[in-house]
Amino acid sequence: MPVEAIASVAGTSTMEITLSKQELLRELTATQGVVERKTTIPILSNYLFEAAGDKLSLTATDLDLSLRTSCTAKVKKEGSCTIPARKLHDYVKLLPDADITIKLLENHWVSIRCGRSNTKMVGMAKSNFPSLPVFPTTGVVKIPTQILLSMIAKTGFAIASEESRYTLNGALMVLKPESITMVATDGHRLAHIERSGEKFEGVSGEMKTLVPKKAMDELKSLLDSTDADTIEFAKDDSTLFFRIGGRLLTSRQLTGQFPNYEAVLPKDVSKSIALQGTELMAAISRVAQFADERSRAVRIKLEKGELKLSASSTETGESEDSLEVDYNGDPLAIGFNAQYLLDFLKATGGTDVKLELKDAQSAGQLRPAEGEDYKYRYIVMPMRI
Amino acid sequence: MSAFPRTIFHVDMDAFFVSVEELFDSSLKGKAVVVGGQRGERGVVAAASYEARKFGVHSAMPLRTAEKLCPHAIFVNGHRERYIEYSQAVHRILTSFSPAVEMASIDEAYIDMTGTERLHGPPLRAADALHGRIKSETKLNCSIGIGGSRLMAKISSAKAKPHGLLWAIAGHEKTFLAPLDVRDIPGVGKVTEKNLQNFGIRYIGDFSRYDEAFLEEHFGKWGLALAGKSRGEDAGGWFDSEVGADSEPKSISHEHTYNQDTADVAKIEATLMRLSEMVGRRLREADLSARTIQLKLRYKDFTTITRAQTLPAATQLDTEIFEQIRRLFHKNWRKFSEVRLLGVQAAAFDEDNAQADLLDQGRRQRWRNAMLAVDRMRDKFGESSVSLAAGIKGGFRERTHENPVELRSTFGDKDKK
Numbered sequence: 001m002p003v004e005a006i007a008s009v010a011g012t013s014t015m016e017i018t019l020s021k022q023e024l025l026r027e028l029t030a031t032q033g034v035v036e037r038k039t040t041i042p043i044l045s046n047y048l049f050e051a052a053g054d055k056l057s058l059t060a061t062d063l064d065l066s067l068r069t070s071c072t073a074k075v076k077k078e079g080s081c082t083i084p085a086r087k088l089h090d091y092v093k094l095l096p097d098a099d100i101t102i103k104l105l106e107n108h109w110v111s112i113r114c115g116r117s118n119t120k121m122v123g124m125a126k127s128n129f130p131s132l133p134v135f136p137t138t139g140v141v142k143i144p145t146q147i148l149l150s151m152i153a154k155t156g157f158a159i160a161s162e163e164s165r166y167t168l169n170g171a172l173m174v175l176k177p178e179s180i181t182m183v184a185t186d187g188h189r190l191a192h193i194e195r196s197g198e199k200f201e202g203v204s205g206e207m208k209t210l211v212p213k214k215a216m217d218e219l220k221s222l223l224d225s226t227d228a229d230t231i232e233f234a235k236d237d238s239t240l241f242f243r244i245g246g247r248l249l250t251s252r253q254l255t256g257q258f259p260n261y262e263a264v265l266p267k268d269v270s271k272s273i274a275l276q277g278t279e280l281m282a283a284i285s286r287v288a289q290f291a292d293e294r295s296r297a298v299r300i301k302l303e304k305g306e307l308k309l310s311a312s313s314t315e316t317g318e319s320e321d322s323l324e325v326d327y328n329g330d331p332l333a334i335g336f337n338a339q340y341l342l343d344f345l346k347a348t349g350g351t352d353v354k355l356e357l358k359d360a361q362s363a364g365q366l367r368p369a370e371g372e373d374y375k376y377r378y379i380v381m382p383m384r385i
Numbered sequence: 386m387s388a389f390p391r392t393i394f395h396v397d398m399d400a401f402f403v404s405v406e407e408l409f410d411s412s413l414k415g416k417a418v419v420v421g422g423q424r425g426e427r428g429v430v431a432a433a434s435y436e437a438r439k440f441g442v443h444s445a446m447p448l449r450t451a452e453k454l455c456p457h458a459i460f461v462n463g464h465r466e467r468y469i470e471y472s473q474a475v476h477r478i479l480t481s482f483s484p485a486v487e488m489a490s491i492d493e494a495y496i497d498m499t500g501t502e503r504l505h506g507p508p509l510r511a512a513d514a515l516h517g518r519i520k521s522e523t524k525l526n527c528s529i530g531i532g533g534s535r536l537m538a539k540i541s542s543a544k545a546k547p548h549g550l551l552w553a554i555a556g557h558e559k560t561f562l563a564p565l566d567v568r569d570i571p572g573v574g575k576v577t578e579k580n581l582q583n584f585g586i587r588y589i590g591d592f593s594r595y596d597e598a599f600l601e602e603h604f605g606k607w608g609l610a611l612a613g614k615s616r617g618e619d620a621g622g623w624f625d626s627e628v629g630a631d632s633e634p635k636s637i638s639h640e641h642t643y644n645q646d647t648a649d650v651a652k653i654e655a656t657l658m659r660l661s662e663m664v665g666r667r668l669r670e671a672d673l674s675a676r677t678i679q680l681k682l683r684y685k686d687f688t689t690i691t692r693a694q695t696l697p698a699a700t701q702l703d704t705e706i707f708e709q710i711r712r713l714f715h716k717n718w719r720k721f722s723e724v725r726l727l728g729v730q731a732a733a734f735d736e737d738n739a740q741a742d743l744l745d746q747g748r749r750q751r752w753r754n755a756m757l758a759v760d761r762m763r764d765k766f767g768e769s770s771v772s773l774a775a776g777i778k779g780g781f782r783e784r785t786h787e788n789p790v791e792l793r794s795t796f797g798d799k800d801k802k
Binding site for chain 1: 696
């Protein structure tokens with residue numbers, strides 16, 4: 001970093017800015033999720049503040065993720081400093097709605113003045129702050145914000161949370177010139193969503209990316225709060241970049257091979273039952289109260305004209321619910337983890353769904369009854385009951 | 386517990402490992418013999434003959450210490466298969482006397498003989514018959530203690546050694562126990578002994594000077610248990626349960642101490658694989674699946690760490706255990722530091738996973754079938770007949786202990802308080 005080197009040689013470690021509390025707080029709130037919680041490396045609990053031109057850039061990182069954002073500021077002296085992130089956020093929240101002046105003092109202390117409030121915070125040398133990856137200049141793909149947001153919401157919950165299956169600790173995003181697909185699985189269920197009829201410039205053939213769970217979560221909240229219609233996505237050998245409006249999220253790439261999910265998508269589901277999403281969700285929620293606490297197993301019994309749901313545990317008792325369905329095939333009993341079913345029904349927001357089954361040992365498939373613009377399917381492995 | 390007066394036998398094989406070795410090599414008879422490894426090797430004594438014990442050698446002592454105490458001893462490697470075979474033979478004889486048999490370890494067992502008088506006669510006659518049967522069928526010596534509780538039976542068998550019978554007649558427990566050292570109570574180790582001495586309790590009879598409230602105040606639940614034990618009652622923890630009642634282990638573990646400390650990753654991984662295999666085999670043997678896998682790692686300087694990982698689903702497969710252990714090792718090992726001891730433990734037993742897997746396409750089931758086939762081969766041709774490739778280099782002689790750690794802990798843990 002030549003710029004830093006010059007600054008320190010010249011001994012001009014200064015910074016002085018004034019900015020609106022509201023605007024600063026908005027960016028502090030947006031970046032809190034990325035600040036390292038476990039302080040094994042103290043500098044990661046700090047923001048890097050860099051003032052230049054007419055804006056302040058804020059950066060937070062936990063080494064896996066980094067988030068850089070900015071807000072307009074009156075820059076009296078250009079420069080940079082680091083400030084403890086959580087403390088600053090907590091403090092700024094409590095300040096009156098007025099302008100705040102931030103000034104770097106000696107020994108990395110930082111002064112924060114607002115109206116009649118005056119605080120000096122203990123910072124750290126900014127040279128300790130890790131250097132961050134640079135947004136690539138080529139291979140940038142524009143993705144519609146709402147599409148990406150919807151795809152994350154419909155797959156993110158299926159990502160494995162156990163560290164023990166680390167290649168499943170992310171979702172696979174597949175970009176093609178005219179479609180985008182996202183797949184997530186924890187080895188017991190798999191959510192798959194595809195949107196075609198789009199145009200992704202700069203994508204030729206197939207661009208596969210494994211997006212870590214942490215990045216998915218952060219991305220979701222950033223997409224939720226942006227006005228921008230599209231976001232920019234790019235990657236290099238080790239890093240993923242998402243530019244959402246004025247904010248830039250980077251994530252370390254997950255190494256390893258995402259499983260060959262196409263092989264597990266069911267091909268021959270012989271039984272298909274149309275169900276009302278809200279009704280099914282309510283019934284599962286009720287009987288699941290009496291499911292074994294750990295396995296969360298509920299039993300689905302399919303008979304002519306009726307779908308029976310039941311659960312039992314030695315501690316709490318047993319419970320049954322029944323739904324009227326249009327079904328004429330052979331009877332079938334199959335067990336599922338109630339939570340897995342509920343996750344999907346929540347993601348589809350109560351729309352009507354189709355449950356497709358083959359037999360008690362094979363994966364079941366859930367889909368929204370209406371195709372809409374997305375091809376969305378959810379595959380759940382049964383439980384032995 | 387039934388109100389009917391109980392008759393419990395505690396059968397304890399005399400110098401079991403050594404005696405079994407003597408059957409295979411009669412030249413060992415009457416000599417100072419140390420089982421557990423060769424002279425100069427690392428590791429601990431699994432068992433010592435009475436002759437060697439005279440020199441202060443006892444099990445769990447480092448082999449090198451044994452060598453110093455008893456330089457003329459004959460050092461022999463342990464043969465776990467042999468001990469298991471003989472232990473099973475003894476077990477068969479025991480079950481022919483009473484259905485309520487509980488092997489407390491490989492070489493000792495409790496038998497509930499309550500209500501067998503019409504079949505076997507009075508306790509002493511039954512014990513004599515059992516003693517004779519074991520000797521004639523296995524050629525091994527044992528000692529049998531008879532009492533109205535497990536505790537009395539166990540203390541009696543210890544006093545009957547070697548090759549004796551002792552009946553602690555019901556109603557006379559206090560008189561019998563009073564002159565005995567507190568260390569004669571199973572579970573009282575150095576620490577408790579010292580704490581008790583602070584109150585002037587050296588002999589079991591000394592307990593009668595204090596009331597239970599006092600003992601509870603100073604020793605907690607263990608104090609109450611001690612008060613009961615001093616009267617000859619089965620008080621506290623495992624001693625309370627019926628003989629043969631459900632007594633599943635809480636954990637299964639295997640450890641290995643290197644003869645020479647190593648920082649060679651390939652070697653370490655091979656050892657971890659081998660240990661994972663051993664743990665997996667025991668899990669399948671006991672029909673258990675574990676949710677928690679723990680690594681034990683001791684460095685050259687004896688600093689020891691244990692790190693555990695809880696799995697999303699219980700397992701009994703060597704490959705899955707190894708996967709976790711390997712990860713734990715690499716996450717926690719100080720790179721290039723020499724390792725002295727490695728241990729793999731499986732705990733938190735749970736029902737096998739009912740949730741089918743989407744991605745493994747039956748792989749897990751195939752692994753399980755393969756492992757069961759491997760187990761059958763090992764039963765037939767010995768432990769080292771089959772091994773996963775990664776574990777072949779990790780091959781080492783299994784060191785067997787007369788008092789496996791997990792069984793010892795039922796007693797010893799109380800000392801740690």
